[in-house]
Amino acid sequence: MSTQDNNILDVVITTIRHTINEDWIVDFPIDAGTRFNSDLEIESIEFVKIADAIQRHFGARLDIVGWLSGKNIHELIALSVGELADHVSAALREAA
Amino acid sequence: MARILVTVPPLVGHLNPALAVAAELQKQGHVLAWAVHRGPLGDRLPAGAQVYDLDRADGFDFTAAAPQARGLESVRLFFEDFAMPLARASLAPLEAAARAFQPDVMVVDHQMPAGALVARKLGLPWVSLVTTTASILKMSAILDTQSSATLDGWVQAQFHDLQSGYLDPCDMVPRPEFSPWDVIVFSVEALLGRHHECIPANYRFVGPTRGGGRRDVEFPWQWLDHSRPRLLVTLGTVSRDRDTRFFEVIMEAVSGMDLQAVLVAPDSLAGQAPANVLVQPFIPQLDVLDYVNGVICHAGHNTVCEALVRGLPLIVAPIRDDQPVIARQVIDAGAGIFLRHGKATPAMARKAITELLENPLLRQNAQRLAPELQGARGEAGAAAIITALVARDHLLGRVG
Numbered sequence: 001m002s003t004q005d006n007n008i009l010d011v012v013i014t015t016i017r018h019t020i021n022e023d024w025i026v027d028f029p030i031d032a033g034t035r036f037n038s039d040l041e042i043e044s045i046e047f048v049k050i051a052d053a054i055q056r057h058f059g060a061r062l063d064i065v066g067w068l069s070g071k072n073i074h075e076l077i078a079l080s081v082g083e084l085a086d087h088v089s090a091a092l093r094e095a096a
Numbered sequence: 097m098a099r100i101l102v103t104v105p106p107l108v109g110h111l112n113p114a115l116a117v118a119a120e121l122q123k124q125g126h127v128l129a130w131a132v133h134r135g136p137l138g139d140r141l142p143a144g145a146q147v148y149d150l151d152r153a154d155g156f157d158f159t160a161a162a163p164q165a166r167g168l169e170s171v172r173l174f175f176e177d178f179a180m181p182l183a184r185a186s187l188a189p190l191e192a193a194a195r196a197f198q199p200d201v202m203v204v205d206h207q208m209p210a211g212a213l214v215a216r217k218l219g220l221p222w223v224s225l226v227t228t229t230a231s232i233l234k235m236s237a238i239l240d241t242q243s244s245a246t247l248d249g250w251v252q253a254q255f256h257d258l259q260s261g262y263l264d265p266c267d268m269v270p271r272p273e274f275s276p277w278d279v280i281v282f283s284v285e286a287l288l289g290r291h292h293e294c295i296p297a298n299y300r301f302v303g304p305t306r307g308g309g310r311r312d313v314e315f316p317w318q319w320l321d322h323s324r325p326r327l328l329v330t331l332g333t334v335s336r337d338r339d340t341r342f343f344e345v346i347m348e349a350v351s352g353m354d355l356q357a358v359l360v361a362p363d364s365l366a367g368q369a370p371a372n373v374l375v376q377p378f379i380p381q382l383d384v385l386d387y388v389n390g391v392i393c394h395a396g397h398n399t400v401c402e403a404l405v406r407g408l409p410l411i412v413a414p415i416r417d418d419q420p421v422i423a424r425q426v427i428d429a430g431a432g433i434f435l436r437h438g439k440a441t442p443a444m445a446r447k448a449i450t451e452l453l454e455n456p457l458l459r460q461n462a463q464r465l466a467p468e469l470q471g472a473r474g475e476a477g478a479a480a481i482i483t484a485l486v487a488r489d490h491l492l493g494r495v496g
Binding site: 004013022023027028037038041043045049069070071072073074077 | 166167168169172246247248350414420423424436437438439440441444
């Protein structure tokens with residue numbers, strides 16, 4: 001994984017912590033393998049807020065919601081922080 | 097008088113509204129019969145009820161619906177491991193029940209699709225009972241994405257497989273659980289909001305039932321102290337025994353607060369309850385709601401409507417199935433606060449409880465919804481829709 005990809009993962013994790021902004025998440029371990037549904041109990045409305053915040057941070061057209069809507073139910077259930085970061089990396093490379 | 101066959105899945109939250117509707121129809125002199133699983137539901141049915149038992153010798157494991165799953169995963173497991181296997185196992189005994197009882201009309205819970213398929217196959221008029229408004233929304237709306245054809249497609253694939261081999265291909269429809277006549281919804285449109293797209297059907301919003309037909313449950317009324325705020329804490333009948341963590345967090349949060357809390361939780365927790373907490377495994381929920389100032393719950397559809405009809409604000413800690421969607425309805429209406437079920441700490445819970453009791457806007461918004469819920473006719477409205485369908489059918493000469 002490149003340094004830039006690591007930075008993107010860090011931004012995604014920081015954005016999740018800031019958006020949820022509850023006391024438990026401050027020191028809750030989050031890494032690429034952390035799952036939104038089972039590990040973080042993040043609801044879809046919050047996911048949309050996280051996606052918007054990441055979008056604002058990078059300013060590029062990331063189309064996270066569009067990417068999500070193409071996923072099947074198994075992929076949505078298992079969605080991890082790392083997969084979101086990978087999508088952001090790919091979208092940024094494409095936009096570059 | 098009409099012959100009416102009622103079928104619901106073996107879930108208390110689905111039985112209770114049907115009990116109220118059935119009691120109303122019985123009062124009017126109609127002849128009722130139940131096609132249900134006697135094992136899990138038998139002792140909750142009215143005394144002397146005519147029952148066609150759907151329990152089968154090969155046994156259906158009602159506990160198979162992965163009690164620990166949450167969120168979208170629980171929705172998937174509910175369909176794939178519970179609703180669809182239950183429907184397949186119920187088709188033959190339900191069809192036999194309908195042929196034996198010869199109903200004029202069937203009343204079918206929307207999560208008992210075997211009943212819908214039997215009614216469609218036998219050409220019987222029928223209505224759907226919808227016990228949660230999450231079920232009438234398109235899945236894309238639930239996920240808040242711009243569209244999720246994949247999720248709606250997944251639901252339709254489940255129903256396609258179920259209908260294949262039982263119905264004529266020309267009788268198959270994408271969502272067979274919704275009656276082409278009337279779909280009775282135990283909610284009001286004001287709570288549903290206008291953000292979400294509904295699956296097209298003839299919805300009849302009748303609001304929550306008033307609880308007729310439920311069994312009597314004892315409650316120590318003298319425990320309530322009317323000089324202090326009182327809260328009801330419940331995770332509903334499915335998640336009550338899921339784990340004790342949430343209840344322990346709430347007990348720690350309210351310990352030392354100037355209020356009382358009634359916890360609907362396993363007896364085993366009574367030993368660690370502070371003096372201002374009463375632990376009861378079962379309660380007469382509608383009566384208790386008349387004596388509390390707020391509700392902490394899992395955002396189960398029945399509990400939410402039963403609280404709001406009384407103008408009570410809520411803390412919603414959704415876990416599974418439809419609950420995240422119903423929690424959103426409460427929050428969008430300004431009548432509740434969100435608490436993350438598996439992550440809540442005593443500090444978070446205490447903060448939420450303080451706001452629940454002290455923020456007048458929450459109560460005002462709950463009370464704003466109350467008149468529409470109170471004005472809805474509940475079981476009487478549902479019974480009127482069902483009897484009107486029978487009358488319409490008699491006029492058309494298809495019955496009797």
